[in-house]
Amino acid sequence: MVIMSERKIKVALAGNANVGKSAIFNCLTGLHQHIGNWPGKTVERAIGSLKFKEYEIEVIDLPGIYSFSTFSLEELISREYIAVERPDVVINVIDASVLERNLFFALQLLELQAPIIIALNQVDLARRKGINICEKKLSDLLGVPVISTIAIKGVGIHELIESVIEVVEGKKKIELKRIEYGREVEDRLRRLEDLLSGLKTTYPARFTALKLLEGDEEIKREISFINEKIVSASERYAREIEEIHGEPCFSVISSERYVVASKIAKEVQEIAPAKMSLIDRVDEIIMHKFLGYLIMLIVMFSVFYAIFAFGNFLSAMISDVFETLKPAVLKVEEEILWEGAIGGFVACITLVLPYVLPFYLLLTVLEDSGYLPRIAFLLDNVMHKMGLHGKAIIPLILGYGCNVPACYSCRIMETQRDRLIAAFAVTFIPCTARIIVILGLVASFISMEWAFTLLLIDLAITFAVSRAAFKALPGEPIGLIMEVHSLRVPSINVVVSQTWARLKSIILLVFPIYVIGGTLLAIMYAIGLLRLIEEALAPLTMGWLGLPPIAGALLLFGAVRKELVVAMPAIIFGTIDLSTVFTPIQMLVLAFLTMIYVPCVATYAMLKREFGWKVASYITIFEVAFGLLLSGIFYRLLLFIGL
Amino acid sequence: MKRVGGKLKALAYFLSRYRRSCARRREGVSLKAEAPSTLDEGLEKRVEPGGFVALIDLRVGERAEISFVEGARAIVKRLVDMGLTRGTEVKVLKVAPFNGPIEVLVRGSRLIISRELASKVFVIRKD
Ligand SMILES: Nc1nc2c(ncn2[C@@H]2O[C@H](COP(=O)(O)OP(=O)(O)OP(=O)(O)O)[C@@H](O)[C@H]2O)c(=O)[nH]1
């Protein structure tokens, strides 16, 4: 018997934004990369693997891009990855319902001379739009294999991977066709290619020549180290082309490439006139200039209302069950353990699951439907007032789920400055943890109206601080330009698996913190350490904020996980009825403070990763000071209106 | 005032382009780029003062053909890479209220473009 050794191969997924690369990646690897119906979710490459036949396949999910210039980091990452790491196969995922735009990118991959297989994805959606694409013709025109897929149903994925293997084994040949530009460009391109031939460059000669003509700084630098003359020749050629066409050379090249893309698209697709479907009507209404705003408000309100109402109901039910389970007589040590560890566990179940699960579910539905880009359209000018543009609303909305991935998704903003302002604004958005605090303190014991009032105040604060940051950081945002994809009924598969993946990561993070934190707190309480902390912080908590002494400890623990602010008193005082611990005003102040006083540890870590520890620390210090200041004022205001 | 200046500049730019533009050879090779034909043919009757409008000035439902994009290199490159190249047909689908962005149909896909960017794209109205 011969034992076949496993062969390792590398496959990269590349293509425009929101075409289904991550959906295919998840299909192949069984992982849970972020999927949703808006462009720009994957911002760093993700790696997974699968075994197929005797192959060990490493799959790389690249960020979605429209071109290979160096104006954005994502484009550079993808370009370098393909040219330098040289994956054995690049799967170019194409959204069949917008073929022409996707071909513009495919042609650039062709120019990079990557070994391409095309996954013609979302054919179901294309068909619904009346678009029919002939795989065979496309394959012939480009000289690469083409496989139709429906990633969210797993259709075509097996064929895709088979075809990857065939290419690797050489059973299927890829003969990349060559795009020819107009004469003025083509002549000069050839001359540059001749000059470049024989030189060792990162990218293939023709691609390098093209990029030189386009004036790509990166490549100019590379070539100028080898031969200064080639760069100056390219500059001269570019000027000539510009003279002839009367527009910048890079613009001429893109135009001509689009002409080819358009020609191929016309050749291979048949478009039957499609009727306006129900979903198109819905699309019209939610983007309507009056109704759109109305519906947006209703949707947002309903989401929060549903969470509040459903969460309260479920939470009460679960905690009742636990109360009855609690043993009657305990020794002191057992008491500590029970209250601490089990209490932490109970807090997690009763607080996290009832609120976080439905919230994530709804958020995922919103995301996968494609509603978020439409909100970006409606709110673009509001976001301008904050120094950002419409796209920034997406991280803000995601921030209501959890600030950590939301800060990460700020990368959809184009410049570092915009990313920073957006991330700063995100840290003021109350995530589920903080919403739990608002619910646990305010909605349960005061009123739903007050809970909503707090959320609105917070929105106003977010707006104000972001505007202040915009005034403080010089620079203008690059304007909004974003592709809008078809609205769709969210796929149950996607919604369930995405919600589950997020929930799982939260539970894995939260359970240990709760249990350890709970135990720690109980021990600190028992040995009197808690009292020391409370006394040290008393001037602030009692004097300035009018809170009970325990608040000092709560706020410390709250910096780790915000829900601990409500979970801890339940553990210490052994009761879910917090109205015996706090007065209504104290509850409001505590909830208000928790919303803004500090980014939690995980958010801090993400901020540090994205912007460095200095910026992360500045933000933290600012928020602590700002939160304390505002809360003190809020407290006095509440006293004044005499709640 | 700013917009009028932009238009004049636009006109001068376009005229200079027209004077210099030379005939292009066209062949029917399959992956060969040809200049969008409508542009040169229709040029004479279209180049008249006032023929250009900024994309943002179109009304909902209007169709137009892109003439050129003005602005900083990075911005032009982005717009062009998103498919707003010379000779391309665009149709305005929606305009957001309160000076918001517009939504256009271009190359069979929908794009949202903010007001500032859309005022850098100059087009010629189509009937
Ligand atoms: N109808 C349909 N929807 C699909 C298909 N493949 C993916 N989708 C949906 O398309 C959207 C985008 O999919 P993603 O996998 O997130 O796209 P991506 O290319 O990774 O996007 P970015 O990371 O943002 O560049 C999601 O809402 C998916 O549910 C398909 O074959 N058919």
Ligand SMILES: [Mg+2]
């Ligand atoms: Mg992705």
